Amino acid sequence: MSGFDRDLAALPPEQRWREWMRRVEAVLFASQAPVGREALARVVGEGAPLELLLDDLRVEMEGRPCELAQVAGGWQMRTRPGFAEVIKVAANLPEPRMELGPFETAVLAAIAYHQPLTRAGLADIFGKEVPRDLLSRLRAADLIAPGPRSPSPGAPYTYVTTQGFLARFDLGTLDDLPDREALTDAGLTREQVDEAAGGDDG
Template sequence: MTPSEHNPDEQTEDTSSPQSFSLAEAERIAEALVFASAEPVSEDFLAERLPLGVDIPAVMESLSSFYASRGVNLIRSADRWAFRTAADLSFVIRKDDNDVRKLSRAALEVLAIIAYHQPVTRAEIEDIRGVQTSRGTLDVLMEAGWVRFRGRRRTPGRPVTLGTTPDFLDHFGLEELRDLPGLDELKGAGLLSGRIPPNFQVPLPGMGDELQDDEDPITQMDLEELGLLTPGGEEEE
């Protein structure tokens, strides 16, 4: 009998039901999907490809625990999963120098300010740094895929606000923005001067992608008018 002749009233066994899949089988499928993907995989993506009713978070946490002590780890960043080299083995991984684009000190400073102060405008970045920020510095961070335009601030001039991207979290091994190093971690790593003010606090970034009350959505027309996009819709190089 062909599929078109199938009687919808007949009861057939649903081989895709979660009851027919053990946890081990679900893990194998999820493992293969993450391994085969060139980009981090979302839990929604996995849910579409695993049997209905499978507990995706439980499957991924089980896999993550399995890989925790191995040479590659299964890492969650935001709502996405990816395999990454174990942090303590990074020293044995050699990369072609052409594959690594070193950021200038200015770019690192701007990236740190955006990460901790987002949503933030270019003028606010310059106020914090005390110097002007060149267009090229922001271009480098956007080309890396770590910074994006968020919206427009509801203040005179309606300046564009900036924030980080999921690729930023993935690259730096963060699950969410609140995993950014705090004051003690930054001091321990020697990244803060020992002479910082006694009441100094590391700022807490906005925790979501949603626009804040003082932000409006940014459109392609806005970006074109500001010279941030070409008329074809691509970012200027």
């Protein structure tokens, strides 16, 4: 980074601000994963108010097919949902995201709220075993990952959610998980979870 001018002190204030915005946009555009504050701060001046730069960039992107989202502890540039079908048709590619059915959503919610959670723990919640292939699909979609070994006999694996889970559901951290009232609105009350579990063949 020698010779890299972060502060751009020689530029007029308005031009300096625009250059900082372009740098932030370039970093976000090049990254497939959310970019944290520390990484973005390395390309702008020490006195640059990064949050204000991001706010201005978000406003500037209004009306574009891409949007700036704050997820998984960082920021990410991504295509607006309304253009997903357009991209799929033009590129002739399969849908990039796993579609979640009611039971898959319920399993994911159980892991999110009770992690680290074993497969036996999931069975206790749903009153039946959760199929291994369902958990494999959630892992392949980068929504869950193996967690620490459980202290219970046999030290079974546990499951935890991932950064991909946070990004999928527009969450900054797990502290942003909705409360029970919001879960009810989303169809995830205990009764609805039970119904979803009963409707899966396992």
